[in-house]
Amino acid sequence: MTEPAPGVYEHLITHRLAERLHHLDAALLQHGRLDPADSHEFLTRHLATLISRALKAVPGGGDDRLARQVELANRLADAVADLNPDAVTPGDQVVDTKTCCTPSRPRPSRPRSPPFPSAPPPRSPPARCWSTAATSPGSGTRSSTRRPPPTTSTCSARSSSGRGCGSWSRPYGS
Known part of the structure; x- marks a missing residue:
């Protein structure tokens, strides 16, 4: 039996995982309590894996396989409705087995945030x-005498x- 990969975390302990964990040193294991506030996230991830596996395993090909996958998805939705009637409505059933909604045009790209404005270039005010x-005093012209710079x-x-x-x-x- 293969051991779980190091770092297995945030997984529900299923029968299969419990069997694999049973063979490990207890000092290597760390268990946490499933928090009721986010337990739906863990359970949804678990069920999504199972449903994906079931839909992928539908035999056949082409439109026939697709129709059987849609039928299975609708039966699973019916099972959820039977268990929790408030969670699923008849409007949640898949009706079109060959198409799904896709964007009719490319999504607009997210506007880039403008770069931080740089300081404006210095202006030369009249000076x-x-x-x-x-210079010769009062003449505005250079004097003929040489002075140091x-x-x-x-x-x-x-x-x-x-x-x-x-x-x-x-x-x-x-």
């Missing part, structure tokens, strides 16, 4: 700059509304 460059530059910028938006100083040429 008045004064430097300590060698300036070491700082000062700028007072104004926004498009004409209001001052600050001033700054920095080493000349940087």
Whole structure:
């Protein structure tokens, strides 16, 4: 008899699994209590496996096999209705053995979230700059005397509304 794969968890203990677990060292086993709040999920998974196995085992091929699979599915739905009448209605029966609903057009792709906006590129507001460059006072032209290059530059910028938006100083040429 083969041993269960390591890591078997969240499975209902069926007769077959109990037989396999019986041969293992009890120290290796860990059991948990089935929580009533989510027990329907465990039982649904178990029954889905059994129903899938039964539908796959229907013999034959083509439309004949498909019709027998639909008949079996409807009989299983009837059995559930017999056991719990509130759970299944006649509207749950499969009526068309050859077709199922599929999207008639491609699903729209999920809209991508826009990327985080980056900072806008810096705008150059109108600015008045004064430097300590060698100019003749009041003439606006370079003087003929050679002075050492300036070491700082000062700028007072104004926004498009004409209001001052600050001033700054920095080493000349940087």
